[in-house]
Amino acid sequence: MSRHAIKAATAVVGLAGLCGIIALVASQNAEAVLQLLLGASGGILLVVAFHLLPMACSALAWRAAMRPLWSAGPGIFLWARLVRESANAVLPVAQVGGNVLGARVLALHGAGTLPAGAGMLVDLTIEFLTQILFFAIGLVVLLLIGGGDSLRWAGLGLGIAVLMGMGFVLAQRWGMFRLFERLLGRIAQQFDWSALGGLSGLHDTVLAIYRDRGAMARAAAFHLTAWVLGAGEIWLALHVLGAEIGFAEALVMESIGQAVRTAAFLVPGALGIQDGSILALGVMFGLPPELALSVALVKRLRELLLHVPALLIWYLIEGRRLLRTPDVAREQA
Template sequence: MKSLPLAIAVFGVAVMVALVAYFGAGAVVGSLLAIGVPGFAAICVIHLGLTAVMGLAWWSLLPGAPPGWVMWARLVRDSGAEALPLSQVGGYVLGGRAVSLGGVSGTRAAASTIVDVTLEFMAQLAYTALGLAWLVRLQPETEVAVPVLIGLGVAVMAAIAFVVAQRRGLNYIDRIARILGEGWVEKTAAGAAALHAALADIYARRGGLWASFCLHLICWIASAIEIWLALHLAGQPLSFGAVLAIESLLYAIRTAAFVVPQAVGVQEGAYILLGAGFGLTPEMSLALSLLKRARDLTIGLPAIGVWQFIESGRVWRRRKAQLQVAAIKMRSRD
């Protein structure tokens, strides 16, 4: 089964390379160079700021947790999802692990991750609806509106079902535990019951839920600033509303293409199709896509490196302590 995501990723990379070759690698590179190193640095800084705000959205669900540590955990989560191949789910695991090192229990870390991802997805639906409305306003004759609206409706129903499952679907855990009796299965059920209790506690804090949702929505809308700035620096400016329409639909397509690791190939094709409707050249659209991937690697790889250093240090200290205890026991026997 692991070979399937790899095969899909390889095919996506081939599509991306083919698109760049077809439209001209020189022209794509020229569009990237027009943005410049200072522009790229500014885009990275903006993205880091948005990541910090998304960390605060997560922190809203974890009262008492250190906000700075939760923001760092959010950076680790995003870095694991974007900078490492075939690891989007692994990013959530890394983020949960990172936030647990800030004094949050593993159960609360897992529960808050589930709720945070749910609220972020719901905010994305609102963002997509806003982008679709703006698209219809700018291009009343567009043929994209109907299929996107249908997909949005399906996604809303899926989100509602997911929330209901989180809040009610685990109420049967206690019954299952009693039926199965003692043993490892009961312990597993007890762990699931603890997760259910943590989820219920988070959902009971309405203020935290609304704060998290609103912060995520603000970040979704503000994320369009990065591409708006890039286009202005490259000499192909678009209005913020036009960029918002492109970006919201792009992320909707990325979400629908979740089986493709990092939406490689899909993102590039979507940018070309969506950008064409607003007068962007294919070369510029490809440059924007590659710019995002370069941004993710520039931020993500160092973050993962720091995370690895922290984890290695913890493992080494724990191992050292174990060796010291073993040495003391041996001396006491002598």
């Protein structure tokens, strides 16, 4: 499939997801949803500010994972994490392009192509594994508060996620990235992009990072903290909208909602899918449908208010330089 075909397919899927959100709003009391959002306008800004906490923890996790290869201050990792999240949230990049962009930010600020690429892959792996643990915690909480029929399906999803996580880790140890290196080499020859040649040795570099057990433990602790703080964000959003709901329910909503978002990684921003899952979980916990949907829309508003300006700033600071010098290797030569 050509690059243009992939972009077109991603845009179509993203548009379908956006139509799904519109359909969800139309199926509920749209006027009531609007009134809830307008009434919580100041609280929504508080939710936006609160999101900086889990994002900072994720940035520190990334920094800890890369510590064996490259030492830099937390500020550059926070900026790279913001760019990474922003691109995955609001651009039609199927929730993966932002990861590459974040690694590129680190490479341009001195990490080098190989450490930045390897560190990003390790960070993604640890983030995914801790998400599985967070999902399991959510299921335990759901069991304690009474999950009904939804617990069976969530348990099935957890089993699949655990198998995927084990498979991904084993594939890395058995040489998955060696195959990836060969693929990148062919792409570099085909498109004359010499920067990809800087990823030679990716497999060995990834394994070298994994050998630092202390760095891996710190990265995992930061990521798990970020997931729990994400539940705090949901709890805060619920309360600014006037819902009387406990942190346990918010944690379940966040753990399952994020798992659904990850499973729908091919859909840009998980448009429509994440929102539908939050709506269903909120209704399961006794929330009025319009209030549960408003929580999902608060998350979308947070993405627009935080991530769109971040991408604009990134473009002004670095985007033009990248357009002038699309090959990192040429820039560093």
